[in-house]
Amino acid sequence: MKIVAADVVVTSPTRNFVTLKVTTDEGVTGLGDATLNGRELSVAAYLKEHVVPLLLGRDPANIEDTWQFLYRSGYWRRGPVTMAAIAAVDMALWDIKGKVAGMPVYQLLGGASRRGLSTYGHASGRDLPELFDSIRHEKEHGFSAIRVQTSVPGIKALYGVAAQAQASGERYDYEPAQRTALPVEEDWDTRAYLRHLPGVFEAVRNEFGPDLALLHDGHHRMTPLQAARLGKDLEPYDLFWLEDCTPAENQEALRLVRQHTTTPLAIGEVFNSIYDIKDLISEQLIDYVRCASTHFGGISPLKKVMDFAAVYQVKSGFHGPTDVSPVGLAAQMHVGMAIHNFGLQEYMEHSERTNAVFEQSLTFVDGLLHPGDNPGLGVELNEEEAAKYEYQPAYLPYNRLADGTVHDW
Structure with a gap:
């Protein structure tokens, strides 16, 4: 052939x-x-x-x-x-x-190690009532683990907070990339964020109890010391993980964070190879590998890095936003089905139009995601449908501090 x-x-x-x-x-x-x-x-x-x-x-x-x-x-x-x-x-x-x-494909990788993939949903709100409604909506949809993102007083726009009220019945399909000629500028204030966030998680725990697995994404915006403080402040609320607490290009930064908090850490969505994450795994500075098959070289290296991580009891937490196509999501689902050290899979449902372009065999039942048993990845491209939608320039936003300094978004 x-x-x-x-x-x-x-x-x-x-x-x-x-x-x-x-x-x-x-x-x-x-x-x-x-x-x-x-x-x-x-x-x-x-x-x-x-x-x-x-x-x-x-x-x-x-x-x-x-x-x-x-x-x-x-x-x-x-x-x-x-x-x-x-x-x-x-x-x-x-x-x-x-x-x-x-x-x-998961059968070719060693067969199924589980019935399906535990997933987490995405809740957000501009205030506590809206956030609580969003969390209830995710629970009703079958998620037993939920990422919590919230607006912060004094910050006009914030990553991870959906524009619409989640109580309306809309599924969270937050797309931060805006179809503009230039990236949109947003604002940021780390001190305000660090002051506000622990109180939000205290309120969420008081409302929903100890059993709901909670996650939060810091999105690379903190220094190592700030990240260490946040991890420590969130310990009473028993997070499943704190994601991307600090830019991880400097892998040594995670040593400082690890010294100061027992909050589990998840890192890797912007990594492209084993060399970006091998020291974090071997020194056990993280608990979950967030790498995405699409940006990490595919199925082959993702399976290898998770076999390496298994030696150190580090689990998977693969990146699964809607800017990874259904093909990319399926690829890492097959890896997740096969490996022993699976942790949690991010799952954001694609739009109806996207699902018409990419015809899929996946199922999501009782909180478990499964790629299906069709031969291969289980995704087929409807080229006639794809041809209806031309490329449109779109850029992710960027942050500036109050004094005008460009900051990590």
Whole structure:
């Protein structure tokens, strides 16, 4: 069997997605996700101009060899654009292998280690009543673990807080990337955030009791010392994890955080390779790996990093926002089904239009997510539907402090 075509499809049903479709001489096709929010066309160009020509004529069965070839032959390694492109190829080849074998990909990775994937939902509110309504809505939808994000007095706009009231029955499909010519500026005040947040979690615990698993995303905005303080202040409220408490490019920063708090830490959604996270795992500075298959090079390296993490009792907490396409979500679901050290899967439901473009076999029942048992990844691309939605420029916001200094968003 040989690869005879590799097509890059860019579509924007409710947000931009980049999909690679690999076709073999026997008519078997495989899909891969190459979406990089706010920089989608850079990955599409990388695929079209530098990757697709290298795939034609190759044997799709040789997944590891193809991955190593794409990673090492470019010389300039890593980075989100390169790794998203490689991830798309890797996913597509696993998809093909599963279809040829007549099995879902998780069976090829060692079989099911669980009935389904425990997931967490997303609650947010501009005040406590709205936040409580949002949490109740997520619980009613089947989530037993919920990420809590809240507005902060004195900050006009804040990551993770949906614009609509969650009590209205709308599912949380927060899309921070706005379709504007330039990124939108937002404001930030760390001191106000640190003062306000512990009281919010105290109120949530008082309202919902000790059994509900609560999470929070700091979104890289704190210094190590600030992150350590927040982790310590949140200890009485028993968080399942505190996510991205400080920019983790400086892996040593997590040593300081770890010294001062027992709040579990989850890191990795912006990481692109094992080299970004290996020390955090081996020194046990984190508890959950947040890496996403789409931005980490695909299924192959994600499975490897979790096998490495298992040695240190570090679990998975894979990134699963709606800017990872249904193909990318399916890829990491299959990894999550197979590994022993699964922790929790982020799950944000895609829009109806997105689900019409990407036809899926996944199920979400009683709080458990399952990729389905269709051969391959369990996702098919409706190209006629995809063609209805042209790419639209969109950028994530950025933060400035009160004095005008650009800050982490």
